[in-house]
Amino acid sequence: MLVVKFGGNGNLNMDSFCADVAFMVRNGYKLAVVHGGSKEMDALSEKLGKPPLFVTTPSGFQSRYTDRETLEIFIMAVGKVNKLLVEKLQKLGINAIGLSGLDGRLIRGKRKGVIIAQEGEKKKVLKGDYGGTVEEVDAKLLSLLLERGYTPVIAPLALSEEGEALNVDGDRVAAAVAGALKAQALLILTGVPGLLRNFPDESTLIPEIPGEKLEEYIELYARGRMKKKLLGAAEALRQGVHLVILADGRVENPIRRALEGHGTFIKQGGEGWTTLPWKMLTPAASTESTP
Numbered sequence: 001m002l003v004v005k006f007g008g009n010g011n012l013n014m015d016s017f018c019a020d021v022a023f024m025v026r027n028g029y030k031l032a033v034v035h036g037g038s039k040e041m042d043a044l045s046e047k048l049g050k051p052p053l054f055v056t057t058p059s060g061f062q063s064r065y066t067d068r069e070t071l072e073i074f075i076m077a078v079g080k081v082n083k084l085l086v087e088k089l090q091k092l093g094i095n096a097i098g099l100s101g102l103d104g105r106l107i108r109g110k111r112k113g114v115i116i117a118q119e120g121e122k123k124k125v126l127k128g129d130y131g132g133t134v135e136e137v138d139a140k141l142l143s144l145l146l147e148r149g150y151t152p153v154i155a156p157l158a159l160s161e162e163g164e165a166l167n168v169d170g171d172r173v174a175a176a177v178a179g180a181l182k183a184q185a186l187l188i189l190t191g192v193p194g195l196l197r198n199f200p201d202e203s204t205l206i207p208e209i210p211g212e213k214l215e216e217y218i219e220l221y222a223r224g225r226m227k228k229k230l231l232g233a234a235e236a237l238r239q240g241v242h243l244v245i246l247a248d249g250r251v252e253n254p255i256r257r258a259l260e261g262h263g264t265f266i267k268q269g270g271e272g273w274t275t276l277p278w279k280m281l282t283p284a285a286s287t288e289s290t291p
């Protein structure tokens with residue numbers, strides 16, 4: 001079982017990604033896809049005269065302030081990405097089903113309500129936020145779909161206790177889905193080859209991170225959005241996922257390339273695991289030869 005997060009920064013190769021998903025599914029591998037939509041969201045917000053507002057929290061993480069109007073734009077943006085992915089997979093013969101966390105109460109979340117923004121030495125309180133954190137994923141619903149031959153494609157929305165839609169971070173959604181499904185691995189595809197020692201120099205890729213040292217690596221090397229990706233990785237490991245890979249989503253065959261050892265590999269304990277992923281993922285059946 002593999003959960004793949006397809007990033008939303010707009011630089012990723014959607015056609016190649018979908019072709020690789022199709023390859024994996026045809027070879028009997030079970031996949032669940034979680035996607036982002038930040039690039040589409042930013043473009044749509046500008047068109048509608050509601051420019052995005054990003055804030056940095058006191059802990060150093062970047063968050064999008066989501067008032068009700070922004071939430072509705074977000075729903076439109078990630079809905080578009082969701083259906084484009086489903087369309088491309090259906091054209092490739094894969095019976096994908098597009099979902100958000102709202103559908104069937106798939107993802108339950110907790111609304112933040114307020115965001116604390118750090119502005120220099122001062123802190124600012126922003127109220128009315130519809131961002132949230134993931135509390136629970138309905139693994140039974142996803143397992144039922146997977147058993148029936150569907151490939152779930154999940155948009156990062158959650159349902160609050162009050163029945164409200166919430167904007168939730170896609171990387172952390174992917175981690176929660178991977179944990180709920182007891183996935184063998186979580187693959188996070190992004191616009192860089194993995195975690196870089198000297199961002200943005202892509203030649204400084206860090207190939208392996210021991211899980212027990214992940215917090216240290218976050219402090220030393222993570223910049224911008226990469227912090228939340230590594231936070232998602234840490235959450236996945238705590239929920240029992242064996243392996244998290246951060247890899248390049250701009251390339252051809254991004255899933256297979258990552259599983260062949262390209263990217264940053266994070267695992268609790270041990271070394272040399274970049275040679276193991278294909279052995280960890282056991283297909284139920286095979287109709288094409290694996291690489």
